[in-house]
Amino acid sequence: MLINKPNIVILMADQLTASALRAYGNKVSLTPNIDKLAREGVVFESAYCNSPLCAPSRASLMTGQFISRNKVFDNAAEFRADSPTFCHYLREQGYRTWLSGKMHFCGPDQLHGFDERLTTDIYPADFGWTPDWRHPERRLDWYHNMSSVLEAGECVRTNQLDFDDEALFMARQRLYDAARQPDERPFLLTLSLTHPHDPFAIPKRYLDRFREDDIDLPQVQARDVENDPHSARLRAMYQSEEGLLSEEQIKRARHAYYGALAYVDDCFGEVLRTLEETGLADNTVVFVISDHGEMLGERGLWYKMSFFENAARIPLIVHSPSRFAPGRIKASVSLVDLLPTLVELASGEDRRDEAVAPLDGQSLVPHLRGEPGPDGAVSEYLAEGAIAPMLMLRRGPWKYMYSLSDAPQLFNLEQDPFELNNLAGKASHQDIAREFAARAAAHWNVEDLNQQVLASQKKRLFLTRVAGRDAIAKWDFQPFRAASERYIRNHQTLDEQEAFARYPRPHTHPAGDK
Numbered sequence: 001m002l003i004n005k006p007n008i009v010i011l012m013a014d015q016l017t018a019s020a021l022r023a024y025g026n027k028v029s030l031t032p033n034i035d036k037l038a039r040e041g042v043v044f045e046s047a048y049c050n051s052p053l054c055a056p057s058r059a060s061l062m063t064g065q066f067i068s069r070n071k072v073f074d075n076a077a078e079f080r081a082d083s084p085t086f087c088h089y090l091r092e093q094g095y096r097t098w099l100s101g102k103m104h105f106c107g108p109d110q111l112h113g114f115d116e117r118l119t120t121d122i123y124p125a126d127f128g129w130t131p132d133w134r135h136p137e138r139r140l141d142w143y144h145n146m147s148s149v150l151e152a153g154e155c156v157r158t159n160q161l162d163f164d165d166e167a168l169f170m171a172r173q174r175l176y177d178a179a180r181q182p183d184e185r186p187f188l189l190t191l192s193l194t195h196p197h198d199p200f201a202i203p204k205r206y207l208d209r210f211r212e213d214d215i216d217l218p219q220v221q222a223r224d225v226e227n228d229p230h231s232a233r234l235r236a237m238y239q240s241e242e243g244l245l246s247e248e249q250i251k252r253a254r255h256a257y258y259g260a261l262a263y264v265d266d267c268f269g270e271v272l273r274t275l276e277e278t279g280l281a282d283n284t285v286v287f288v289i290s291d292h293g294e295m296l297g298e299r300g301l302w303y304k305m306s307f308f309e310n311a312a313r314i315p316l317i318v319h320s321p322s323r324f325a326p327g328r329i330k331a332s333v334s335l336v337d338l339l340p341t342l343v344e345l346a347s348g349e350d351r352r353d354e355a356v357a358p359l360d361g362q363s364l365v366p367h368l369r370g371e372p373g374p375d376g377a378v379s380e381y382l383a384e385g386a387i388a389p390m391l392m393l394r395r396g397p398w399k400y401m402y403s404l405s406d407a408p409q410l411f412n413l414e415q416d417p418f419e420l421n422n423l424a425g426k427a428s429h430q431d432i433a434r435e436f437a438a439r440a441a442a443h444w445n446v447e448d449l450n451q452q453v454l455a456s457q458k459k460r461l462f463l464t465r466v467a468g469r470d471a472i473a474k475w476d477f478q479p480f481r482a483a484s485e486r487y488i489r490n491h492q493t494l495d496e497q498e499a500f501a502r503y504p505r506p507h508t509h510p511a512g513d514k
Helices: 032-040 054-063 086-092 159-180 229-237 247-277 335-347 427-443 446-467 494-501
Strands: 007-013 042-048 096-101 187-192 284-290 316-319 327-334 377-381 390-395 398-403 409-412
Touching: 007 247, 007 335, 032 247, 032 284, 032 316, 042 377, 042 390, 054 086, 054 335, 086 096, 086 187, 086 335, 096 159, 159 187, 159 247, 187 247, 247 284, 284 335, 327 335, 327 377, 390 427, 398 427, 409 427
Parallel strands: 007 187, 007 284, 042 327, 096 187
Antiparallel strands: 042 316, 284 316, 377 390, 390 398, 398 409
């Protein structure tokens, strides 16, 4: 029966690396709300994004498919309307589905199964951010640069604060509405914040929670590692030169990142408090996730767009103490696993075989129940900074990185958690390197995928050039709120409206009471 289906709340942060949370070993960050969810919930210690870039990662989350399958190659690739998402599958199970905040959908479909979007998006929905692999020497004006780090620190207000404050407000209002308008149908609410994504700027009250002396520096410097070709391309792309940053500037950027993360934790805490206040908490499964990580100066790298741990590894925490005992899962998993997981939570059974489109993920419900579950993660990168398809495979202690253009990399993360020793060329590890090379070849036809990406870029660059940024269709989502149905209007009596909007409802007093 519908009444037994859990509500689902997904709390999503942008560019939050797992290593920045105390639940994953960090000693600096201050995130009491996330820490509590981790203590009482199930923490996946080895969770990964399926592409270390916003729009592709979110498309993988929504579809349960790798980007080589759903074709959302980069931050300006269309997310096709005929792609079934977890929202569609949950609606089939009787769920109402709501989104507040960012999801970076490119193209005319701005819902992808959500019944309602409560806000617009912070990022554009057109093809303007299309990379061009044909001309890797050209630097496009929308690429990251180092201003986010060089100008890091205190602010009073930013567009990200404008956006996230609105997203939080609208999410909480929807929870209040759910409590004030009882409905036996369960709901899925996604609150997707843009912090702690760069630029690294946050108000003083968040910076003041930390002592400057406590802010840590990167554990691995650029001089400590071999300068692999992709890392060199990334540094060139966002104009990071040797000697550009002082130790003080690096600490200031990391300080602001921790401050932004404290802000995120406050926002998540407000949602959790709202669930408690409205009596919705006990029947709600809460997920904490991110779309990808942030290098934060590790290896001399910033932002994402890389398969190294800080960029590719993400938090995944599932909180529902009445359903799942607290625990920590060592197996590797990824965002494509969330769609089958959500469907099993909603339906009570693994329904991957009934999916109307191929799924690349597997349900994590066995892990949540303390049973054996899937172990393995795949991540693909097909966007700016690359010049050909890139692939990461994670199995057991091993991480393997492959590209059509670069030499492979192989790391044993149990023995080498900072990825200092590339074993791919070592005679002692040729058997495992060949095994992963075969897995990479079996995963996709790299030459064919390369041509697909180039063709997609060529079409989108042409359309943007011919139409012009001012003439191309405006796909940015425009939320609509009917003013005639808000606050005090004449379709109900004043008493009816006041009582309806109050939670909990006021008691009705017997006649004559004063």
